[in-house]
Amino acid sequence: MASKWLQERLHKGYAQSMEVTTMLADERSQYQQIKIFDTVSNGRVMTLDDIVQITTRDESAYAEMLTHLPILEHGKAARVMIVGGGDLSIADEALKHKGVKEVVLVDIDGRVVELCKQHFAEINARAFKDKRLTIEIADAFEYLGRPAQKNRFDLIVADRPDPVGPGKALFGDTFYDRVRGALKPGGFATFQTGVPFYQPWEITEALPELARFFPQSGLYLSVVPTYIGGFMALSWAGKGKSLGTPAGIKAAAKRFAAAKLKTDYYNPAIHAACFAYPEWIQRLVPKAKKRNGPKKKR
């Protein structure tokens, strides 16, 4: 019997393929083609329009770095919002923190949430049962614009897809402005910012936008093998505090030890190391603005 392979063609001239052992779901929702399948090499996988969204083998490298890092540096994060994240992997990590009182997950596609509940229990069974979690099936961009969200969250995680199709609104000016509006003073937002090896424009476009809308912002790195291309760029924005300062890293290490979190990727050494960029990525990062901004022309 011929084996079945699924191929991802996200980047021009490059493809990754995984051998499928069992196809678990393959349906068209209102928004996208959802496939969930077991593989020989990468555990259970979900693709949306044939782009890998999550695999059970490496989701920790993504979800833990977007949540534990800002929550541990913040120290008092109680309210968390997740933009997208219908597989609940980010919610699951956020809910591991006892100080977190509320997690609001806003995903546009209810079928993603339902199918992930059915097929990714390994990752999300606990989160689905957790009373602190609210799932809103809505457009996160629109949701963030509602007056009720003003100054509401200590952490907003943008588990956004690639900036194509409906995901595009999650990369524009207005999105960053709305995130800023919904963030409490002292809060952090973290953003999926692409794989710089194949999508360098995601860094070069997002970082200047963040610098425009937030008093503090920057880049950090993870490595998610099936988000193909080596390093994954994660960006952060702060409303009062910077992420990745020596004091913040030190405080996070203490809190990590005290919380007895079990992780597969995150640890204090990686927390300290993820703000170092290889030279080719460093060149993509805009030079820091001077504190007083550029001099005005007369």
Add this chain to the structure above:
Amino acid sequence: MASKWLQERLHKGYAQSMEVTTMLADERSQYQQIKIFDTVSNGRVMTLDDIVQITTRDESAYAEMLTHLPILEHGKAARVMIVGGGDLSIADEALKHKGVKEVVLVDIDGRVVELCKQHFAEINARAFKDKRLTIEIADAFEYLGRPAQKNRFDLIVADRPDPVGPGKALFGDTFYDRVRGALKPGGFATFQTGVPFYQPWEITEALPELARFFPQSGLYLSVVPTYIGGFMALSWAGKGKSLGTPAGIKAAAKRFAAAKLKTDYYNPAIHAACFAYPEWIQRLVPKAKKRNGPKKKR
């Protein structure tokens, strides 16, 4: 016209494919099938038996980390040996250091060296002209066993292929013993040690062997996008000095600034960060032996 794609099937159940624009070489040497081609997404690429060996777009992440890091920590490395490395990418990096007086590159396949001279001038033209470089077409395993190599090198870089077929001898006990023998006191050896996400056994097999043959040894990480699977494991062994101590990292940063090296991957921040491992890799690393070894049974 249908486009041409080349597929790599190194790992079970997983494949990467690149779209080819021009096929430059496709021939069978005494040892392997050598292909060199230009691609849409990854620059110029060489495969051996259809396994990616080098691409012009990401070779720096591999070659710079195997050479600059130990040379800059060593401080006085004059003699360098390269096991394999027929594309000369490692040699080119080593020769950027003025203190390096001699580089001996030992590759088994003369056709690889000839074809790389012809097609990878962008990477190796300078190295081929450099009088400090000697290229030996020989079995590096056998070469290292010759009495003349005793205590000869300050740095030995094992740019070895995957541990299959003829490359297998470069992963055994005797190989590590011979590397130790050829290394000067105070010298370092660095080793390609696989992609832990798909080849975790390379770490779990190599690190205990290194600990058995060398007074100091350990692991560090790079990220080479086309060595598919995220992190690439590099291991190191020392004959008198450890790599990656705070003092070593600090000294390397000073020497890097003084040498005015131009790099695409390596920089002092990455040097300091590459000894941090994500939790799942940390679990693969054997616990350090106690200084006095395990207690003997009576």
